[in-house]
Amino acid sequence: MTGLSEDLRLPVPCPSCGSHLMRVSRVKNPDDKVHCASCGKMICLWHEAQTVLRQGPGSQSEALIESAVNRNR
Incomplete structure (x- = not known):
């Protein structure tokens, strides 16, 4: 999903590893x-x-932190 996705930072961390960095499709359909x-x-x-x-x-x-990471969204 690397070329067709983008990263963003959520205020809620991943329950498995604690990372705030998430990846979503560039299309961003509601059900993605x-x-x-x-x-x-x-x-x-x-x-x-x-x-x-x-x-x-x-x-x-x-x-x-979120404004710096998510500035292009």
Whole structure:
């Protein structure tokens, strides 16, 4: 999924490895799966990830990290 996907950072870590870096299809259909970029575990669907992103980070430091990583989204 490398050439057809992009990475983003979610405020919620992967339950398996703790990474915040996720991978989603560039198409971003609501039912596209979001996978952990580190271990490959399916985390959620794109529409669920959008809800988490709209709710925002839990702290100011998380907000700074997410804005840096997600600046092209």
